[in-house]
Amino acid sequence: MARYLIVRIGLGLVTIAGVVLLTFVLQFSLPGDPARRIAGPRASPEVLATVRANLHLDDSVPSQLVTYMTNVAQGDLGVSYIRRRPVIDLVMERLPATAVLAFGGLLVEVLLGGGLGLWDGLRRKRSRVLAAGNVVLLSIPTYSLGFMLLVVFAYRLDLLPLGGGTSLEELILPALTLGLFGVPYYAAVVSESTRTALSSPYMRTAVAKGLPRRVILRRHVLRNCLSPVITLAGLDVAIYLSGVVFVESVFAWPGIGQLQEQAYNELDRPLLMGTVIIAAVVVVAFNLIADVVRVLVDPRARVEEAG
Amino acid sequence: MSALLEVSGVSVRYGDFQAVTEASLAVEEGHTMAIVGESGSGKTSLALAVARLLPPGGEIAAGAVRVDGVDVTGLRGADLRRARGRLVGYLAQDSMAALNPVLPAGLQVAEVFETRDGVRRSESRRQAVELLGQVGIQRAAEVARMYPHELSGGMRQRVMIAMALALRSRLLIADEPTTALDVTVQAEILALAAALQADHGVTFLWITHDMGVVAEVADTVAVMYGGRIVEQGPAGEVFGSPSHPYTQALLETVRGGAEAAPKTPFATIAGAPPAGVIPPGCPFHPRCAHAFEPCPEVVPAVVEVGPAHGAACHLLGAGR
Amino acid sequence: MTPPIVELERVTKRFGGVTAVDEVSLALHPGRTLGVVGESGCGKSTTARLIVGLERPSAGELRFNGAPYGRSGRALRAARKAIGMIFQDPYESLDARFTVADVVAEPLDTHGVRRGERTDRVRELLDSVGMSGIDAGAYPAQFSGGQRQRIGIARALALDPELVVCDEPTSALDVSVQAQILNLLLELQRERGVGLLVISHDLHVVRRMSDEVAVMYAGMVVEQGPAEAVTRSPRHPYTRALLDAIPGTSPAERRLRDRPRAAEGIASAAAAGCPYSTRCPLATDVCRAEKPALEGDDHQVACHHADVPAA
Numbered sequence: 001m002a003r004y005l006i007v008r009i010g011l012g013l014v015t016i017a018g019v020v021l022l023t024f025v026l027q028f029s030l031p032g033d034p035a036r037r038i039a040g041p042r043a044s045p046e047v048l049a050t051v052r053a054n055l056h057l058d059d060s061v062p063s064q065l066v067t068y069m070t071n072v073a074q075g076d077l078g079v080s081y082i083r084r085r086p087v088i089d090l091v092m093e094r095l096p097a098t099a100v101l102a103f104g105g106l107l108v109e110v111l112l113g114g115g116l117g118l119w120d121g122l123r124r125k126r127s128r129v130l131a132a133g134n135v136v137l138l139s140i141p142t143y144s145l146g147f148m149l150l151v152v153f154a155y156r157l158d159l160l161p162l163g164g165g166t167s168l169e170e171l172i173l174p175a176l177t178l179g180l181f182g183v184p185y186y187a188a189v190v191s192e193s194t195r196t197a198l199s200s201p202y203m204r205t206a207v208a209k210g211l212p213r214r215v216i217l218r219r220h221v222l223r224n225c226l227s228p229v230i231t232l233a234g235l236d237v238a239i240y241l242s243g244v245v246f247v248e249s250v251f252a253w254p255g256i257g258q259l260q261e262q263a264y265n266e267l268d269r270p271l272l273m274g275t276v277i278i279a280a281v282v283v284v285a286f287n288l289i290a291d292v293v294r295v296l297v298d299p300r301a302r303v304e305e306a307g
Numbered sequence: 308m309s310a311l312l313e314v315s316g317v318s319v320r321y322g323d324f325q326a327v328t329e330a331s332l333a334v335e336e337g338h339t340m341a342i343v344g345e346s347g348s349g350k351t352s353l354a355l356a357v358a359r360l361l362p363p364g365g366e367i368a369a370g371a372v373r374v375d376g377v378d379v380t381g382l383r384g385a386d387l388r389r390a391r392g393r394l395v396g397y398l399a400q401d402s403m404a405a406l407n408p409v410l411p412a413g414l415q416v417a418e419v420f421e422t423r424d425g426v427r428r429s430e431s432r433r434q435a436v437e438l439l440g441q442v443g444i445q446r447a448a449e450v451a452r453m454y455p456h457e458l459s460g461g462m463r464q465r466v467m468i469a470m471a472l473a474l475r476s477r478l479l480i481a482d483e484p485t486t487a488l489d490v491t492v493q494a495e496i497l498a499l500a501a502a503l504q505a506d507h508g509v510t511f512l513w514i515t516h517d518m519g520v521v522a523e524v525a526d527t528v529a530v531m532y533g534g535r536i537v538e539q540g541p542a543g544e545v546f547g548s549p550s551h552p553y554t555q556a557l558l559e560t561v562r563g564g565a566e567a568a569p570k571t572p573f574a575t576i577a578g579a580p581p582a583g584v585i586p587p588g589c590p591f592h593p594r595c596a597h598a599f600e601p602c603p604e605v606v607p608a609v610v611e612v613g614p615a616h617g618a619a620c621h622l623l624g625a626g627r
Numbered sequence: 628m629t630p631p632i633v634e635l636e637r638v639t640k641r642f643g644g645v646t647a648v649d650e651v652s653l654a655l656h657p658g659r660t661l662g663v664v665g666e667s668g669c670g671k672s673t674t675a676r677l678i679v680g681l682e683r684p685s686a687g688e689l690r691f692n693g694a695p696y697g698r699s700g701r702a703l704r705a706a707r708k709a710i711g712m713i714f715q716d717p718y719e720s721l722d723a724r725f726t727v728a729d730v731v732a733e734p735l736d737t738h739g740v741r742r743g744e745r746t747d748r749v750r751e752l753l754d755s756v757g758m759s760g761i762d763a764g765a766y767p768a769q770f771s772g773g774q775r776q777r778i779g780i781a782r783a784l785a786l787d788p789e790l791v792v793c794d795e796p797t798s799a800l801d802v803s804v805q806a807q808i809l810n811l812l813l814e815l816q817r818e819r820g821v822g823l824l825v826i827s828h829d830l831h832v833v834r835r836m837s838d839e840v841a842v843m844y845a846g847m848v849v850e851q852g853p854a855e856a857v858t859r860s861p862r863h864p865y866t867r868a869l870l871d872a873i874p875g876t877s878p879a880e881r882r883l884r885d886r887p888r889a890a891e892g893i894a895s896a897a898a899a900g901c902p903y904s905t906r907c908p909l910a911t912d913v914c915r916a917e918k919p920a921l922e923g924d925d926h927q928v929a930c931h932h933a934d935v936p937a938a
Contacts, residue, residue: 201404204360205415205467209474210392211422219418223409299454300408345801346772445892453893460667461891489666490828494872494883495891501884516802519874523883546877560806562876569835569854570660570813575806579771594803 008291012284019280020072023273024065032267037081072277078270080263087274091256095241098255101178101248102240104171106233108179113186114229118222120187121194130191134184146177146250174251178244182236189232193225227298234290241286242279309376311336311510312357312478317370319352319361325585326352328534329370334478334527339504339511341521341542343557344531345580353531354482354514358397359387375477392423396476400483402463406455412466413439413451419473438469443499461492468499472507480512485520497523518561522546527615530554533581533590535606540616550618553591589621597622630693631656632789632822633678633710638687638697640673647673649846650687652921655790660816660823662837662854664830664869670846671826675794678824679712708738711783715795717775721767727753727778728763734785752781755818756811773804780811790822791815797832809836830869834858842866845902847918852926862928864907901931909935 035051036043043051052058056067071078077087120127150173154160160173197203197220206220241256248257256275263271310333319327327349334340344350355361357372359379371380374394382390399405406415417435420426426434432451439447442465455463464484471479481500485493497520503509513524521528525542530551538551549555559574567573578594586593592602601607601621610623631654640648648670655661655678663671676682677689680696680703689697691709696702711734714720721730728749735745749763756777767775776796783791793812797805809832816823825836833840833854840857842850842865850863861867875882901919904910909932919929928934 201399201401202407205397205399205405205470206407208358208360208391208395208397209419209422209470210388210390211418212388215418215422219410220407224407226409298409300456345803443888443890445890450893458893459891462893465891490830491666491868491872492891494874494886495889497874497883498886498888502888517874518802519876522877523874523881525878542878546879557802560802567835569837571835572810572813573806573835575810576803577807579773579804580801582771 004295005288005292008288012288015284016277016280017069020069020277021065023276024068027269027273030267030269030272032269034081034269037267037269077274077277080271081268082266083268083271087270090259090271091275091278094254094256094259097253098241098244098248098257100171101174101244101253101255102237104175105178105182105240105244105247106236108175109182109186109236110229110233112179113183114190114225116183117187117190117192118194118225120191121198121221126191130187134187137180138184142177142181142244142246143250145180146174146247149173149177150250170251170253174247174253177250178240178247182232185232186229189228190225193228194221197221197224223297227294230290230294230297234286234293237290238283238286241282309373310334311375312340312512313371313373314353314357315371315373317353317356317372318368319349319356319365320368321352321365324583325368326365326534327356330529330531330536331370332529332536332539334510334512336477336510337504337508338526339513339524340527340529341513341515341525342529342531343515343518343521345516347533347580347582347585348531349534350514350516350531351482354397354480354512357478357512358395358480359391360397392419392474392476394477396471396474396479398467398471398479398481398484400486402460402467402484402487403455405467406463408455411452411454412458412463416451416466416469416473419470423474435469435473438473439466442466442469442472443495444469459492460488461495464488464492464496465499468496468503472503472509478510478512480514482514483516486515486517493520500524518557530557533585535590535619537591537620538616538618539609540613544613544616548613548616550612550616550623551591551620552595552597552622554618589619628659629657631690632692633706634690635674635678636688636690638674638677638684638689640670640677640682641685646846648677648684651843651846651848653841653848653851655822655824657789657822658816658820659838660825660836662833662840663824663826663843664828664833664840665843666828666869668845669843671843672794673846674843675712675792675824675826678790679710679792680707708786709789711786711788711791713776713779713783713791713793713796716799717772717779718799720779721775723766723768726764726766727761727770730767730778731763731781731785734782738786748785749781752784753778755784755815756781757807771804772800773807776800776808777811780808780815784815784819787819788821790824792824792826794826795828796825798827798829805832812836830858830873842869847902847929848921849903849930850926850928851921852923856926862923862926862933863930864909864932865903868906901929 034055035048035057039047039051056064075088079086080090083090116130120130153173160169203220206216245257245261247253248255249261252258260272260275263275312334314330314332317327317330318325330353332340342350342353352365355365356367359382367380371378373379377390377394379390379394406412413432413435416438417431420431420434421428436447436451439451444450444462444465450458450462458466485496488496500511501524504511511524515521521542527540528542528545529536530538530553532553538545538549538554545554546558549558556576576594581590588603588605589607592598595602599621607619607621609617609619611617612623633655635651635653637650637652638648639646639650651674653661663674665671673682677684684697688695691702691706694702696706731749731752732745735748740748753759753761753763758774758777758781767778770778796812797808800808812823813836815821825833827833837854839852840854841848842857842863844865850857850861850866857866861870871886900915900917904914907914913931919931921927921929
């Protein structure tokens with residue numbers, strides 16, 4: 001187990017390093033001269049030169065890369081051009097909001113998706129209504145769904161606020177939008193696992209023991225569904241925590257995703273790069289956590305992972 | 308005194324296919340009846356029917372099953388659930404598939420105690436470990452924490468037996484429990500079963516295709532072929548005076564084994580057991596060396612050939 | 628005795644940290660049958676696969692008509708042509724998408740037999756296994772287990788092999804059909820003089836089919852010799868345990884009720900020494916320390932306490 005963890009962490013670090021490298025390279029494709037963005041359009045050549053020297057912009061590319069990677073490794077993601085504050089601070093400020101949204105979205109998709117999946121799995125024949133609904137949900141783009149919900153519930157029906165803050169009321173619609181996307185996946189996975197469990201020989205044993213339906217469902221069906229759900233949830237948490245740009249922007253949710261969008265619009269290079277790198281770190285970290293949890297929950301996975 | 312298990316004229320169908328036709332048998336309390344047959348004989352379907360564990364699509368199309376005086380044939384819902392375990396327990400063949408892979412072995416035994424006796428978790432765990440020890444598992448506490456895939460086939464089968472014992476069922480249906488096991492492990496399990504019967508008075512309905520196993524465990528035997536019981540009686544009688552040609556042929560193949568010289572031909576029955584379509588009349592007639600006029604057309608009635616010993620064969624009819 | 632077709636000399640096969648076959652030496656002669664008996668995990672199937680060339684040995688030598696063939700390409704090809712194999716599961720070992728004719732003719736096609744002769748040869752082979760009347764254009768799924776096994780035998784005979792390896796040829800078949808297949812194998816040996824390797828967990832089957840018997844445990848041959856001698860007067864405690872475990876033939880002759888009941892523990896591999904020492908009632912310190920070698924003339928045994936009667 002320990003060996004497995006070390007290998008995974010090592011691979012994760014390699015991934016992150018790769019992302020940093022790629023981000024660094026891609027920054028050169030962004031328009032705009034960093035020095036000018038910081039100093040302003042009216043700055044004199046001397047000021048520009050000073051700024052360039054401060055930012056090491058005249059160093060060779062490899063040397064800039066080394067500087068950058070060393071900084072990142074120490075947690076220094078640079079200073080935002082526009083807001084003039086350390087990127088890492090800006091991101092950390094926004095993290096709680098994104099985390100709340102992520103949790104909300106996860107709750108919706110696991111409970112709603114899992115619930116629908118369980119219902120479908122227990123039926124004799126698969127529900128066509130659910131299948132059709134899944135296709136619809138998979139096909140709608142996030143922002144369309146978000147806007148539609150916003151228009152219907154907040155604007156027309158005036159049931160919910162239009163957003164901008166982070167209150168519980170304001171959480172409902174974005175969490176729903178985020179979660180509805182995941183519902184088809186969870187529903188499909190749970191439905192399939194449930195059917196497999198119900199038709200398996202150990203189900204016959206459980207029935208033969210005269211166990212109450214409740215116990216059979218909880219212990220013999222749901223436990224066997226956990227493994228795939230955890231895998232999905234791990235992936236989702238990773239993605240959500242790295243900032244879901246579309247949902248956050250539609251609902252003006254003050255999270256990392258919104259920050260990312262602003263950084264892009266403002267061509268704020270360090271901020272943009274910083275958010276990407278943080279996203280990579282989060283994704284890698286949560287994938288690892290999900291794998292560890294899965295191994296703890298499903299004993300068979302231990303054998304597979306051990307090789 | 309009525310028998311613990313009474314099966315009267317039971318037929319089992321899966322849609323259009325009739326797996327068991329008019330099977331009748333009785334098992335006394337504390338005894339073991341072996342149902343022996345090859346593939347297509349219907350023995351598994353009959354066992355599942357008695358246990359009320361037929362898969363969706365299967366049904367008891369006719370007849371009745373009474374366990375300890377209770378007619379279990381038509382039970383549904385909560386009544387059925389209460390009857391399960393308490394009246395009839397089921398021991399499956401493939402212990403790997405029959406145990407939940409994500410639950411520790413001990414828990415799968417302990418939950419029986421929790422459900423039936425409402426016992427708390429720590430107590431049920433303790434009882435489970437004790438039971439695992441009784442079925443011959445060393446270091447039972449350790450094994451109780453292990454998962455099915457970590458245990459050997461023999462250990463898993465012992466866990467299944469412990470589960471069955473925990474249920475304290477009146478009748479235990481053992482569905483080929485040793486077929487997938489090595490011969491030395493099988494011997495252990497058979498000895499264990501004999502000991503359990505001696506100590507706890509367990510009543511067994513033992514399904515098998517192996518006449519050697521029948522010889523070891525059975526007080527009474529029912530031989531099945533093509534969905535019908537073709538011979539039935541006390542084990543000593545059936546082995547000593549087999550009256551149905553199929554039984555005779557089966558015993559030949561087994562007996563020859565121990566004595567014959569090497570590289571001499573084995574005793575054999577021509578043809579193969581029916582798969583899918585069961586021949587009309589006597590199901591064995593296409594393979595029977597003694598088949599004559601009535602065999603392909605008329606299903607033979609059971610003829611008494613000894614005390615509590617009957618066989619369904621035209622050769623045994625009046626005038627023979 | 629004629630020289631062996633296939634010889635194994637201290638052949639070992641390791642998979643990762645597990646030694647599946649441990650310095651096994653065997654010889655297979657024309658017209659004679661070697662039976663290999665042992666329980667699951669003893670290495671008998673791996674040995675069969677080594678002989679047929681489906682696995683390469685980790686150590687030791689395999690010889691075909693005197694020439695080593697375990698590893699080299701050309702010798703292996705020559706050996707493969709002369710060795711046929713029958714598998715345990717007739718439901719899995721025939722490709723469901725091939726017609727019966729395709730299945731039987733596959734070895735012919737692989738080794739370049741001309742198309743024109745193919746049909747006749749297939750017909751001939753099917754006749755020789757008692758499947759004369761069948762439609763060779765049908766698919767395996769339409770046949771019973773016993774019939775499929777016959778098709779497998781026909782395939783094994785396609786290139787007129789000198790040796791046929793049978794890995795549990797009847798275990799997956801109904802009892803009443805098993806005898807038919809075994810009789811067929813005996814007959815084919817009489818007619819063609821092929822050598823047979825019969826692997827089984829069933830001691831009675833092995834005894835009746837074989838001239839010589841080898842008993843395997845945990846990858847080692849623990850006892851080897853004439854079939855009657857090994858199966859009637861075993862010298863190794865494991866062989867005795869196998870014999871003791873066989874059920875009786877009638878209720879009057881029950882054997883298993885009063886056997887001493889051993890509790891079953893989690894299997895632990897014996898680190899050194901005899902692999903059977905963890906289960907053996909006769910095990911002593913020397914057994915746990917030193918792996919015994921096969922000793923004897925005709926009837927060999929690998930045991931520090933061979934021939935000691937159990938208490």
